[in-house]
Amino acid sequence: MAHFYVGGKYVGEPGKEYMDGAMYVELWVPKQVRQPYPIVMFHGNGQTGAVWQQTPDGRPGWAYYLIDQGYVVYMVDYPARGRSPYVPSVDGQLGMRTATELEQIWTAPATSGGDFPRKNKYTQWPSNSPKKGMVGDPVFDNFIKGQMQFVGNQDKLAVPAGIALLDAIGKPVILLTHSQGGGIGFDVAEARSHYIAGMVSIEPGGPQIGTVDTAKVAYTRTNPSSWGLTTNKYEFDPPINSPAELKTHLEPSERPGDEVGCYMQDAPVHKLVHFQNMRILSMSAEGTYHRVFDACIPKWLNQAGAKDDFVRLEDVGIHGNMHEMFLDRNSDEVIKFIDNWLRKNINTKAVSGTR
Structure with missing residues (x-):
């Protein structure tokens, strides 16, 4: 095990400089490396890299499983969070979720x-307390201690740091992202596609074009500044200079009342230059509020030339999970499924040199 920092720059007046935008990275290396690509793990909002290391009821987290399977693992704390520096005068105001919001x-x-359609499907919180999943449940009380403050525009700090991390590693990796980390991961992949062997995208922030009311299963507005995956610029073919040139239409929902329809490009479709044939596993839990829109980013990516396998976990026999499936009672089932997908779709490509 080791740790280091990437990215960052000096800010402030001469003689009053601060280091801003640096990102903490924790490196775990197995005794015997048996997998061809390291895994770089980007956490979600309000989290740090510690979320991959242990569940709130004290079981080993996904990082331990991956190490046991012979993967080199990198875990980060985004700039301005956890073990990475926060500069109040530059990074802006901090937010934090309340216990009620988390519940x-x-x-x-x-x-x-x-208040979302599939709330009764969530059954895997790892506690038998009468206050299960709420204040007073020892497992919840332990969980909330690890919830962190966060800045409003995290991607401005995390994307440059993520790019710096891939440059420091200097060889292809598998990006495993969760929630807020999804958009950050897409932006990093756009900038460093030659370092992306594949991606695992767990319920990325979204959807790609509009804002959704998950209680009503309906769009509240569209986002005219979106380049499809995030509000940062992406390279398309045919090329465009503004997101306004992405003409879209809303397709009807395949599962009305449970999932919204998705915005797709009108013909002729602009392809994502740096995502052509990129293998991606996108996942959505059975009991998550994210299910309302989780299908949309994979559809957008596939239309634009990626190869994104979208999996609803219950369809592969994994039931009862929430947005943070790596903390659930059956978290090992989920990471085993991910590992098997990687071995079949990514790791085997290392020999042939294909993506």
């Missing part, structure tokens, strides 16, 4: 007032 969207949506 409603993640840990106890069915009993604490959550």
